[in-house]
Amino acid sequence: ETGVTQTPRHLVMGMTNKKSLKCEQHLGHNAMYWYKQSAKKPLELMFVYSLEERVENNSVPSRFSPECPNSSHLFLHLHTLQPEDSALYLCASSQEASSYQPQHFGDGTRLSIL
């Protein structure tokens, strides 16, 4: 496999459910990111990890909980989400956690909250 892979591609969940999104990168990068893309809004950065350490939390509600067990894997744990959390969630990686580095995106998880 190459690039950045995300699973699942689609997820429908109720507001009381707990689910997790998974991201895996095969590029040997040291930084990983979670973004949220809502309709008619720019991409919003949620979290940045550098070598498994969280270096940025962009004022994200606590119902979103990231986990980075190693530099190749990134999870986003979801709990008690709201309808406005329905969006496309994108994972990205870059060589280092620097905004000078190009970021490579996965295909995203389309999340729908009932």
Next chain:
Amino acid sequence: QKEVEQNSGPLSVPEGAIASLNCTYSDRGSQSFFWYRQYSGKSPELIMFIYSNGDKEDGRFTAQLNKASQYVSLLIRDSQPSDSATYLCALDGGAAGNKLTFGGGTRVLVKP
């Protein structure tokens, strides 16, 4: 004022013509600029990056950066129907370190 502004479009371009996309930004400290292409239902794909004032060419794509005027543009020469997508401008947040800020994107439609 939005940090990164793009005309949402759609920008309608005849096949074979030049598509010109513009992006303006507010943070004078920004140093790195990226253009991503996003097809409907797909992830953003990096197509160009530019760090210095002037033009940078890569195949049919040319990025132009003018830091004094705070804009970056993307030209697509010989536009093809396969270029129909949303083009996202992104730049670093200057003093904000490792954060990339994205514009809302410009939708381009190339008509045969």
